[in-house]
Amino acid sequence: xxxxxxxxxxxxxxxxxxxxxxxxxxxxxxxxxxxxxxxxxxxxxxxxxxxxxxxxxxxxxxxxxxxxxxxxxxxxxxxxxxxxxxxxxxxxxxxxxxxxxxxxxxxxxxxxxxxxxxxxxxxxxxxxxxxxxxxxxxxxxxxxxxxxxxxxxxxxxxxxxxxxxxxxxxxxxxxxxxxxxxxxxxxxxxxxxxxxxxxxxxxxxxxxxxxxxxxxxxxxxxxxxxxxxxxxxxxxxx
Amino acid sequence: xxxxxxxxxxxxxxxxxxxxxxxxxxxxxxxxxxxxxxxxxxxxxxxxxxxxxxxxxxxxxxxxxxxxxxxxxxxxxxxxxxxxxxxxxxxxxxxxxxxxxxxxxxxxxxxxxxxxxxxxxxxxxxxxxxxxxxxxxxxxxxxxxxxxxxxxxxxxxxxxxxxxxxxxxxxxxxxxxxxxxxxxxxxxxxxxxxxxxxxxxxxxxxxxxxxxxxxxxxxxxxxxxxxxxxxxxxxxxxxxxxxxxxxxxxxxxxxxxxxxxxxxxxxxxxxxxxxxxxxxxxxxxxxxxxxxxxxxxxxxxxxxxxxxxxxxxxxxxxxxxxxxxxxxxxxxxxxxxxxxxxxxxxxxxxxxxxxxxxxxxxxxxxxxxxxxxxxxxxxxxxxxxxxxxxxxxxxxxxxxxxxxxxxxxxxxxxxxxxxxxxxxxxxxxxxxxxxxxxxxxxxxxxxxxxxxxxxxxxxxxxxxxxxxxxxxxxxxxxxxxxxxxxxxxxxxxxxxxxxxxxxxxxxxxxxxxxxxxxxxxxxxxxxxxxxxxxxx
Amino acid sequence: xxxxxxxxxxxxxxxxxxxxxxxxxxxxxxxxxxxxxxxxxxxxxxxxxxxxxxxxxxxxxxxxxxxxxxxxxxxxxxxxxxxxxxxxxxxxxxxxxxxxxxxxxxxxxxxxxxxxxxxxxxxxxxxxxxxxxxxxxxxxxxxxxxxxxxxxxxxxxxxxxxxxxxx
Numbered sequence: 001x002x003x004x005x006x007x008x009x010x011x012x013x014x015x016x017x018x019x020x021x022x023x024x025x026x027x028x029x030x031x032x033x034x035x036x037x038x039x040x041x042x043x044x045x046x047x048x049x050x051x052x053x054x055x056x057x058x059x060x061x062x063x064x065x066x067x068x069x070x071x072x073x074x075x076x077x078x079x080x081x082x083x084x085x086x087x088x089x090x091x092x093x094x095x096x097x098x099x100x101x102x103x104x105x106x107x108x109x110x111x112x113x114x115x116x117x118x119x120x121x122x123x124x125x126x127x128x129x130x131x132x133x134x135x136x137x138x139x140x141x142x143x144x145x146x147x148x149x150x151x152x153x154x155x156x157x158x159x160x161x162x163x164x165x166x167x168x169x170x171x172x173x174x175x176x177x178x179x180x181x182x183x184x185x186x187x188x189x190x191x192x193x194x195x196x197x198x199x200x201x202x203x204x205x206x207x208x209x210x211x212x213x214x215x216x217x218x219x220x221x222x223x224x225x226x227x228x229x230x231x232x233x234x235x236x237x238x
Numbered sequence: 239x240x241x242x243x244x245x246x247x248x249x250x251x252x253x254x255x256x257x258x259x260x261x262x263x264x265x266x267x268x269x270x271x272x273x274x275x276x277x278x279x280x281x282x283x284x285x286x287x288x289x290x291x292x293x294x295x296x297x298x299x300x301x302x303x304x305x306x307x308x309x310x311x312x313x314x315x316x317x318x319x320x321x322x323x324x325x326x327x328x329x330x331x332x333x334x335x336x337x338x339x340x341x342x343x344x345x346x347x348x349x350x351x352x353x354x355x356x357x358x359x360x361x362x363x364x365x366x367x368x369x370x371x372x373x374x375x376x377x378x379x380x381x382x383x384x385x386x387x388x389x390x391x392x393x394x395x396x397x398x399x400x401x402x403x404x405x406x407x408x409x410x411x412x413x414x415x416x417x418x419x420x421x422x423x424x425x426x427x428x429x430x431x432x433x434x435x436x437x438x439x440x441x442x443x444x445x446x447x448x449x450x451x452x453x454x455x456x457x458x459x460x461x462x463x464x465x466x467x468x469x470x471x472x473x474x475x476x477x478x479x480x481x482x483x484x485x486x487x488x489x490x491x492x493x494x495x496x497x498x499x500x501x502x503x504x505x506x507x508x509x510x511x512x513x514x515x516x517x518x519x520x521x522x523x524x525x526x527x528x529x530x531x532x533x534x535x536x537x538x539x540x541x542x543x544x545x546x547x548x549x550x551x552x553x554x555x556x557x558x559x560x561x562x563x564x565x566x567x568x569x570x571x572x573x574x575x576x577x578x579x580x581x582x583x584x585x586x587x588x589x590x591x592x593x594x595x596x597x598x599x600x601x602x603x604x605x606x607x608x609x610x611x612x613x614x615x616x617x618x619x620x621x622x623x624x625x626x627x628x629x630x631x632x633x634x635x636x637x638x639x640x641x642x643x644x645x646x647x648x649x650x651x652x653x654x655x656x657x658x659x660x661x662x663x664x665x666x667x668x669x670x671x672x673x674x675x676x677x678x679x680x681x682x683x684x685x686x687x688x689x690x691x692x693x694x695x696x697x698x699x700x701x702x703x704x705x706x707x708x709x710x711x712x713x714x715x716x717x718x719x720x721x722x723x724x725x726x727x728x729x730x731x732x733x734x735x736x737x738x739x740x741x742x743x744x745x746x747x748x749x750x751x752x753x754x755x756x757x758x759x760x761x762x763x764x765x766x767x768x769x770x771x772x773x774x
Numbered sequence: 775x776x777x778x779x780x781x782x783x784x785x786x787x788x789x790x791x792x793x794x795x796x797x798x799x800x801x802x803x804x805x806x807x808x809x810x811x812x813x814x815x816x817x818x819x820x821x822x823x824x825x826x827x828x829x830x831x832x833x834x835x836x837x838x839x840x841x842x843x844x845x846x847x848x849x850x851x852x853x854x855x856x857x858x859x860x861x862x863x864x865x866x867x868x869x870x871x872x873x874x875x876x877x878x879x880x881x882x883x884x885x886x887x888x889x890x891x892x893x894x895x896x897x898x899x900x901x902x903x904x905x906x907x908x909x910x911x912x913x914x915x916x917x918x919x920x921x922x923x924x925x926x927x928x929x930x931x932x933x934x935x936x937x938x939x940x941x
Binding site: 046047048049050053061062064067069086089090093094096097126127128130151152171173174175176177178 | 519692695701
């Protein structure tokens with residue numbers, strides 16, 4: 001039995017997709033851009049950053065596009081004054097959480113958080129910065145983890161567990177005290193599980209994970225490598 | 239063991255109990271702690287009078303009126319003795335068959351008892367929680383025995399017709415949940431009892447587990463039969479050691495008497511129940527986070543759909559109900575849906591257990607029909623506010639609920655009316671505040687709680703609650719401005735509407751309800767704020 | 775990550791048996807993790823790196839996962855406790871009845887914040903989110919004994935008395 005194809009309306013546009021597909025996937029295929037941060041093609045979807053929230057006609061709630069499957073006849077709005085207001089505030093909350101000073105950041109110019117701020121017109125942060133004193137782990141020979149720039153998107157945790165299979169990264173504590181840690185909060189360079197593959201560095205949306213010794217202009221990350229890697233793996237396994 | 243054998247066992251135990259002229263029931267719940275010495279003293283006093291064959295001393299669960307504990311009930315006289323110390327043992331025993339001791343007696347017409355309607359708590363404080371025979375003799379497991387004569391679909395229909403709604407907080411129709419799990423396709427199914435009572439100020443579930451653990455097991459066995467589950471888990475807080483101990487004991491007893499395990503009551507029904515200890519995370523009250531925790535992971539909620547009813551524990555259809563919901567099941571099957579539906583209001587049927595605490599005379603555990611007014615609960619049952627103070631607000635629903643002011647005291651307690659008032663029914667915590675309580679203080683307390691308990695997965699809850707906490711601190715310290723008030727409202731709206739799970743979505747409720755009813759307190763704090771030039 | 779089961783870590787006199795039993799009971803499945811952490815904390819009073827490493831190896835779980843779970847839940851403690859433990863309930867009813875003032879008193883009197891132990895290792899202060907004895911608020915536990923239904927001043931007097939007489 002083949003999977004049913006459903007039709008729906010996104011931002012006034014008639015589109016279609018497979019029943020198992022999400023609003024985000026169908027929207028992207030139709031060049032409708034929905035802001036995302038925790039989502040990355042090739043990784044499991046979390047629905048955590050709440051930036052991809054959309055409105056669905058007939059539902060008073062907002063729905064995260066990355067984990068909401070499409071339904072026949074669904075009418076979706078990916079942009080509205082309300083959504084814009086919420087998205088902007090969420091990005092501002094992220095800026096207030098840690099120490100994001102673009103001018104002195106290695107990712108300046110290649111940062112997804114910075115891009116989101118520009119896209120959403122965030123020109124100042126209404127919330128006072130919490131300015132936590134966070135460590136920088138430079139114990140690894142090639143990479144650095146700077147907690148000050150981390151947005152807790154879990155991309156590194158997921159790519160390490162789901163793709164590399166090492167599960168070097170996880171989260172210590174919870175809530176506002178959450179911190180990405182390797183092994184038993186082991187300095188990265190001493191981690192027994194890290195394979196040094198660097199996938200976490202490539203998927204990190206900000207300057208939290210970066211390669212040592214590269215000038216700012218060269219810190220471009222190779223984020224689209226995941227779909228390639230997965231397609232290749234599927235072929236090799238066949 | 240087959241049902242007839244268990245019924246015979248119950249009849250024998252009833253005869254044994256009736257053989258004693260007097261029963262001394264001693265509360266042995268957490269609320270009446272340290273009663274070992276009291277029981278020893280009572281035993282000695284009974285022995286000294288040579289009354290061992292006529293007086294039975296039994297440890298029981300909670301009698302409700304914790305404020306007057308330790309409590310001792312005398313049956314069949316129907317007396318309740320308060321503040322009983324070991325040195326009072328002789329007075330208690332001497333009164334048997336005579337006049338009650340005036341100095342210990344709780345007035346029999348106390349509205350605390352007269353206004354209640356005990357259904358879930360009917361056996362609480364009347365039987366020994368550690369005795370299966372006691373539960374059987376009091377009519378326990380009759381619901382299960384009746385259910386086993388019905389088809390599973392018939393059991394579900396009865397629960398649906400009763401109108402029972404989830405007692406854990408959200409009030410989702412229980413029968414509908416069961417029907418969904420029964421229909422869901424899966425190689426196996428699970429049932430879970432949510433006993434992770436997270437509301438810091440509530441103890442309904444602890445009390446039920448400590449007083450009538452078999453009632454919870456009975457509800458779970460009926461549920462497992464109805465939905466077709468063969469494995470169950472009880473996820474209970476590690477902070478409740480006595481409840482855990484009694485649950486473990488009850489499970490062992492049920493296993494030994496073939497009420498759990500293979501071929502239950504000789505029928506084609508298998509169910510194993512295991513206990514899983516929670517480890518101090520409020521968010522695990524959320525169904526999907528609880529499932530993560532049972533699976534041995536960090537208690538991080540998953541997006542829904544898929545709902546646990548379709549894809550729950552290890553990806554299989556899973557039924558999750560809370561302790562009080564399961565405890566309602568046996569009586570509904572035993573006494574009928576109509577009996578249950580006759581209690582309560584149009585949309586909120588049956589009774590509800592509340593933990594009544596704070597600035598109130600009779601702190602304790604109560605059960606009232608849905609629709610009882612807050613005024614009856616606070617002033618009649620609760621005996622009003624102590625020390626000559628006035629009533630200010632009653633908080634329901636804990637960190638997810640709101641503060642209800644005096645002008646709404648005549649509102650009936652039901653899922654709908656409490657939610658209209660900006661609060662929620664919640665699991666049953668009810669904290670009374672008097673005119674000395676600061677609303678800003680209590681609200682900051684709740685937001686601090688939510689900030690600490692946020693799992694950190696989604697940004698609005700993780701960072702939003704921290705920013706709300708900062709603003710409330712400014713109000714508390716009288717440094718807040720009007721702009722802060724506007725930002726507070728903006729953030730509450732954001733966190734409520736964009737958070738991933740119930741914890742975040744309801745975290746702003748205490749703030750929003752006090753902004754609605756006690757806005758002046760916020761404004762006063764602003765006007766009391768020092769002028770900017772005065773600040774250091 | 776080491777794949778062969780390691781020998782019991784140093785401290786052979788530690789009661790590892792209950793930890794092993796917890797894992798055995800669950801067939802060394804990954805979902806045994808939280809139950810095992812409970813067993814280890816019951817046995818040793820707290821969870822140190824050595825314990826976590828042992829459990830991770832035995833259950834064949836990534837170290838980071840074990841560490842993540844052990845730090846997510848409030849109930850797990852990562853530092854040893856002192857000779858005596860004072861637990862102060864900070865549930866809502868207890869808060870309304872003044873346990874915040876009890877905590878302030880402990881801070882002033884013994885220089886202790888929740889989660890800390892005095893320098894002489896005599897007293898540890900633990901804050902818990904509700905022990906479910908709300909009707910007895912304000913509630914404290916002195917080495918496990920529930921004390922309630924007293925005002926703030928009386929409660930602090932009880933603490934002083936208890937510590938004075940404690941061995």
